[in-house]
Amino acid sequence: MMRGMNMQGMLKQMQKLQKNMKADQDKLNETVFEGHSANDIVVVKFTGDRKMTDISIKEEAVDPDDVDMLQDLVIMAVNDAMDKINEETQRTMGKYSQNIPGF
Template identity: 55%
Template sequence: MMGGNMQSLMRQAQKMQKQMKVDQEKLNAQTFTGKAPDDLVTATFTGEHKMTDLVVNPAAIDPDDPDMLADMVLAAVNDAMSQIDEATQATMGKYSRGMGL
């Protein structure tokens, strides 16, 4: 009797593994755009945390205050990273919850 249950469990695990891969691929294909205050800087990333675009509004460029621009780039990047983390948790979190991790 035990063998049948084990086979069933293995099939369920394989099915879940396939679904995880599909969900991860969908997440990786999404784009996330982080924005600094007033949209002076926007940074676009894939779900794999790869930057694909960075747009700096000329109004953000003050030659006398380069730190301000750096802060805006950081804000935009961190905003995008937060979005990716939230989407990853929403998409992939169900798998770790099901395993008691």
């Protein structure tokens, strides 16, 4: 009898953990992250599920003779945003896997 109650308690804990994990993931997905290039010439916005929602490019970055610089600035801003998303994802969701063997 004690064994069944333990299993039932564990099942309830797992369901609660799953519910909390989904709520945290949903909140993370709705969070907007900004990535910036040098001097904020390019600014991008992404949601936590890594979907770009906006890009802002200052006029001084648009030089037809130096497209490579603009490309580098966009890459810099996107990578900055991805780093922020990864850090927040680890901070928010890492707590669910820290005590699970193999993670």
